[in-house]
Amino acid sequence: MVNKDFFLALADLEAEKGISESVFIEALQNALASAYKKQYESGASIVEVKLNPEKSTIKFYTVKTAVAEVEDKEKEISLAEAQLIKKSYKLGDEVYEEFVPKDFGRIAAQTAKQVILQKLHETERDNTLSEFSDKKDELMSCVVRKIDAKNVYVELGKGQIEGLMLPQDQVPGEKYEVNDRLKVYVKNIKNNGRNAQVLVSRAAAGLVKRLFEIEVPEIKSGAVVIKSISREAGQRTKMAIFSEDAQVDAVGACVGNKGARVNAVVEELGGEKVDIILWSENPLEFIAKALSPAKVVSVTQVDEKSAIAVVPDDKLSLAIGRDGQNARLAARLTGWKIDVKSESAAAKMDIFRENEEEEEEFDGDAEPETQESEENEQE
Incomplete structure (x- = not known):
């Protein structure tokens, strides 16, 4: 049914792709048996296929159990018939009877091709998972290879592994072009069963x-x-x-x-x-620094993880930032809910009263140690 070239090709795949020939053999045996039953049988019979690389043969067998009295002809064989095949068979033994499938060459070739392609795909997936298992949360260089309506596909490292940058991981305003070289953050490696997908991010x-x-x-x-x-x-x-x-x-x-x-x-x-x-380990002091580039007069704790920060009237817009961005980022940085108030608004709320415990309020007289630019001050 097959010639030596078929098995030589399997040996070449083992050398080139690192896929064991035995893995291919096992997968092909199962796939050929399944293909035969789908083509010729109702599915009741047990069919096994044996590939022998040394003899370059593929043989088909029905598998039945030797019994004293046959009730299911598809799965059982009488002991007397079994012993005609091989005298050593006993009751309860599995009896293998070779047969030659009719006109099965085309299906066998098609099945072999599908199995080989599937195994190559699975190997690529496994290699990707193996190579990138320790790359999660790392920075990698890449080259943009393809852009569709929403997604950006990049080639990672030297192994030509494909990474996917989803819309939410792209930076608003950044334009990506094919052959652009970028640095990306490896966000996750997903195995969805069929493919290994490396998710990368610029955001x-x-x-x-x-x-x-x-x-x-x-x-x-x-x-x-x-x-x-x-x-x-x-x-x-x-x-x-x-x-x-x-x-x-x-x-x-x-x-x-x-x-x-x-x-x-x-x-x-x-x-x-x-x-x-x-x-700063003092959360109120940390909040004051986090609101940079704005000068903070004081920070008062309201309740757990919640505070009011007071800034000069003319620095309120700077402390809050455009569309609330500065205050929002400060809140995320510190993990606290921050309510930013101007001095005049705070005075009306009478929040400048003396606290019973000194650690409940941060005095903003001390300059926060932050790096800020002239551009930041003018924002």
Whole structure:
């Protein structure tokens, strides 16, 4: 039914694709048996197929159980008939009887092709999962290969693995063109059973974190720690950093000489504004710094994870930001609900009363240690 070339081709696939010949053999045996039953049988009979690479043969067998009295001819054979095939058969044994299927060559060839393609596809999927299992949350370089109405498809690394950037992972305002070279954040590796899909992002906060790790040796070494990041891709990012070493200027390390380090990140982000904020274990002090570039007069805790921040009247719009962006990002960065009030509005609410406990209020006289630009001040 087959010639030696067929089995030689399986051996070549094992060498080229790393798929074991035995895996192909097992898959082909099952697929050929299934194809035969679908074509010729009702499905009641048990049919098995045996491939022998050494002899270059494919043989078909019906499988029946040897019984004293036959009740189901499709699945049972009398012991006397079984022993005509092989004398050693006993009651209860499975009896294999070879047969030659009529005109099965075309179906066999088609089935073999389908199985080989399926196994190649499964191997590619498994290789993708294996290669990228440790790449989740990492930064990778890629080349844009295809763009449809909504999605961007990229080629990752040297293995020509395809990554998918969904609309929500694209930066508003960024234009992607075929052959563009980008840095992307590996957001997830999904296995949906048929395909392995690497989801990448340009909009994730993790992208900013990884970019700073590349540019700032102190972050990579652990001397400076990124505590939290909040981001509205394409517009603004706030990043809270901290160092336990009093000798390390955490903000200065991230900014770099003449702003070289932060500017490299901003350039990769297409001009997105980045506020670098010194984290504080005092949540009220942290809130005041998070509202940078606005000057904060005071922060008062209202209840658990909720606070009122008071700013000068002429800095209210700066503290809130365009469409509430600055206050929104500060809230995400700190994990607190922040109500921003002007001094005049706060006075009417009488929130400047003396607190019973000193730690319940942050005095904004101390300047927040943040990196801010002239452009930020004017926003």
